[in-house]
Amino acid sequence: MFESTGVSGSVDALESSLRAHLRELLTASAGGVLAAAVEDLLAENLTELDDDGVxxxxxxxxxxxxxxxxxxxxxxxxxxxxxxxxxEPAPTRRRPGEPTDxxxxxxxxxxxxxxxxxxxxxxxxxxxxxxxxxxxxxxxxxxxxxxxxxxxxxxxxxxxxxxxxxxxxxxxxxxxxxxxxxxxxxxxxxxxxxxxxxxxDPAGADRRHQQQRRQRQVICTPLPEGMGEVWACLPATGMLTVQSALDRLAAASRTPGDHRSADQRRADAFVDVFAETLATATGQDTAAVPSTAAAPPRTPPRGPRRPAVVVTVPLATLTGLARDAADSSPGTTHPTPSTADLAGYGPVPPAAVRDLLATGTWRCAAVDDRHGTLQGLGTSTFTPTYRPGRATERHLALRDGTCSFPGCHQPTRRCDLDHRTPYPHGPTCECNLITLCRHHHLLKHRGGYRVRASTSDADPPGTLIWTTPLGRNHRREPVPLAPPRRQPGLIHAPPAPAAGVPHAPPAPAAARPDPPRPLSDPLPDDAPPF
Incomplete structure (x- = not known):
């Protein structure tokens, strides 16, 4: 009898070699070689590629x-x-105001x-x-x-x-x-x-902010089919105040039998705020002001609670602003402070949040010197039960800022809390909790995506490695709250590319997955917009 093991092994080795060669071609820098490889595959071998190759x-x-x-x-x-x-010289003589040649x-x-x-x-x-x-x-x-x-x-x-x-x-x-x-x-x-x-250019950034601030305006435009559009250009803090207020008012306005979507409730709350303000200013009964809601429930009266606008400022920036405020004598200059960060918006020059810094409620955060990432807010985040406490939620909102999936920017206020290792196999603390928008939360539990914490010393603390159903790894680094400190003698190498991350270990044993759990629950009935 003939033994076919050697032949089979040779064929497998050849196929493996061809796949490796094809991968090398397709991952090459753009140019003629890559163009030729793509053309050949599209002409003949596209259906023969595995999912990784496609x-x-x-x-x-x-x-x-x-x-x-x-x-x-x-x-x-x-x-x-x-x-x-x-x-080419123009055939006719240039007149004043006309373009040059x-x-x-x-x-x-x-x-x-x-x-x-x-x-x-x-x-x-x-x-x-x-x-x-x-x-x-x-x-x-x-x-x-x-x-x-x-x-x-x-x-x-x-x-x-x-x-x-x-x-x-x-x-x-x-x-x-x-x-x-x-x-x-x-x-x-x-x-x-x-x-x-x-x-x-911090001074220029402050100057440009002041220039843009002078352009703030509100424009109301009629639309077809009995609709209208309100467009507002506001400072970032004002925009976030409006957004936070509408989210809270829309959440509070929902009652049993109210089938309006989150967007519809926000729009109705927007109009109701101005209707109530107008009625109060004119002495008119608010019942005489027509409601925009399709259902009877209206936005409840507003309480004293202020909308939350969260700004993160490095201590050096904060002290720089304090010096500027304390010493405004002519000819006195100080180093211009660095960036502040508005949750849900992004980096802004300190001048954009100066008033907010003077009136806000402060929490001191400890950060890692090397990477500038959050280490603690002065309160333990461990909870012996399944549900985390408010201290843990505050920690996660500041640490993550957005959904923890690579490339997703849904703010944490519209995200769920998720145990990376399902409870009770994993603890309820910041070390095992991440924030995920509803879309990526479902992908993690039902779509075959896995996540683990990076163990590489080269990665900032809190770096997550996400593994796709194809086995590809993608890194999600935490957003630094403060500029990393450049330590003498320490080599600050750039992070390794995602392709260089080792494959994740096998998924843990089956355990009870987290149900979607909103971090803060302004609109719990609707998945975030994607």
Whole structure:
């Protein structure tokens, strides 16, 4: 008889080698080799790829799109440089107020590209302006786009944030955000950009905030079908105050038999607040003011409780503001304080929250020196029962800030609490609890996603490793509450890429999963908007 074990083993080894080679091709930097591999797979072998290979192909397609966009931008910048450096003189004499020959050449480039590419002149103008910014001031960002490390929406965010900055500040912001930008989604990158702009030019950030603050306004616009729109441009603290108040009023207005959605209750509460205010100011009976609610229940009378607006400020920033307030004599200058962070909004210059800092209720948080992450709020978070106490909830709200799934930015007030290791196999304390929006909470318990705490010394304390159903690992680092302290002699290496994280251990033995548990329960009947 013939033994086929050796032949079978050789075939398996060959298939494994081919899969490894294919993975190497599909994870390469964008360029001709990757384009050829993608073309071959789409033409012949797409159905033969396993799920892992198909996902690699999706990612390869995104990198190729970035590479193609970088090529278009470089070509647009070259055309712009040629036409504006040696513009054709206008056939007629320039009149006062008309564009110069260089400006006319710029417009001609925009129009030419719009016609050739079948895009609007508005879109072409944005593309040409970005091309000029990237080639002239942000070449490293353009190179990251060309290799596929960044996609076009991220590059747009960087360009939009730095356009109004001087060249040195723009480059400082670029240097601050580029190392982590490839691992972030666009909302996270925008937060990093906001923080980097404030850190690079704190005085300018305060000045720009004051300029924008003068533009605050409310606009009411009629809409078709008997509807209307209210649009408000407010300081961040004002926006969060309105949001917090509407959430609480909407939650309090729900009664048995009320089938309105959370959005509908918020909208009705918004109108009811002004109806009651108008009635009080004019002496009119509030019953005469029509309610917008589809159901009889109205928003209950408002109590004295103030809406919660949470701001996190490093101690050095706080003391800097105190010095500024104490010593305002002419000619006295102090180092400009660093960023503050508004929960549910992101980084803001300290001037944006100065009044709030003077009137708020303070809690002192201890942070890790090396990473700036939360260590404690002065109260034990251990609870011997399944339900955590308020001290634990406050700790988690400050530590996590948002849903603990990578890339999700749902604020903790719209999240559930979840035991990473299900209770009673895992304790009820901050060491085993995370905040998850309803969507990612369900994915964890029913979608095959697993989470564990990182054990790597290189990761900040509280880093989570999420493992997808395909076995891929993604890191979620905690957001620092204060700038990390640069310790002498300590090498601050950048975090390892997600692909380098070792695979998670097997899932723990089956135990009772957490039911969705809101951290704070303003709208418990509705899943968060996604």
């Amino acid at each position: 996902l690699d192909l999706v990612a390869a397609g995104q990198r190729m799109a970035s590479w193609a966009m970088a090529a278009q931008l470089r070509a647009a910048a070259e055309l712009l440089d040629r036409w504006t450096s040696h513009p 260089e400006e006319l050449a710029h417009r001609a480039v925009v129009t030419e590209i719009a016609l050739t590419c079948g895009m609007s002149e508005c879109a072409s103008q944005a593309r040409v302006s970005a091309a000029h910014e990237l080639t002239a001031r942000l070449p490293e960002t353009l190179q990251a786009l060309a290799t596929g490390a960044l996609d076009w929406p991220k590059v747009q965010a960087i360009v939009a944030t730095t356009t109004d900055l001087d060249s040195s500040t723009a480059r400082a912001v670029q240097a601050a955000v580029l190392p982590a930008a490839g691992r972030q989604n666009v909302p996270a990158l925008r937060r990093s950009l906001a923080r980097a702009v404030i850190d690079a």
